[in-house]
Amino acid sequence: MNRRFFIFVVLNILSLSLQAKWRTHPFYVSVCTLEWNAKTRALEISCRIFYDDLEEALRKEGYAHDDILQPRNKAKLHQGLAAYLQQNFRIKVDNQIREVQFLGYQIEEDAAWCYMEVNDVEKVTSLGILNSILYQQHTGQTNIIHATVLGKRQSTKLQAPKNTAVFQY
Structure with missing residues (x-):
């Protein structure tokens, strides 16, 4: 009986460690x-962010202490996400700082799609x-930006610590 119990414990520990390894991602x-x-007359914004990294950032920076997948308090999580994104994602339109309104988020596979708007x-x-999203959590963080105005698309890649980009149309 002790041998079966030992094998059961070892297999469970191995299973948990493999699950933890699979949850992480190499980039x-x-x-x-x-x-x-x-x-x-709106600037529509969507950001795809690994939800586990976003959840960790919200916790570490004190914006929210809830599970993104199954939040106990959706309103409080919404406020935390809004505050975090307003701190780490800002926009100037024609050299004028504009308010970015957080609309909501949805989970798709391993990512959180966060939706925002400038009216x-x-x-x-x-x-x-x-865009300094997740820069405090990962020194190797890369944030890709695609911006389209009147059908003209421009893109850039920001790698920490560089966090700003300017597009001309």
């Missing part, structure tokens, strides 16, 4: 897409973007 990257919608954007001739 740290987020992808943010911005598109100016001339009809609604009342009459025209866009330049975009200045600060």
Whole structure:
């Protein structure tokens, strides 16, 4: 009986360690897409971020202490995500700092899609973007940005510590 118990314990420990290994990923990257919608006069933003890294950042920086996949308090998690993103993702439209409104998020596989918006954007001739998402957690963090205005798409890759990009249209 003791031998079976020992084998059972060893197999469970091995299983847990493999699960922990599979949960991690070998690279740290987020992808943010911005598109100016001339009809609604809004800058629509979506950011794809590994949800486990985002959850760790929210906890470490004191924005939220909840499970992103199954939050106990969705309103508090929403506030924490909004505060974290407002701190680490900022936009200037034509050299004017604009308020970025957090709309919500959804989980897809291993990523959290975070949705934001900048309203009342009459025209866009330049975009200045600060993106330091997850820089405090991972020194090797890379943030990719794709920005589209009137069908013209421009992209860049920011690697910590570089956290700003400017696009001209």
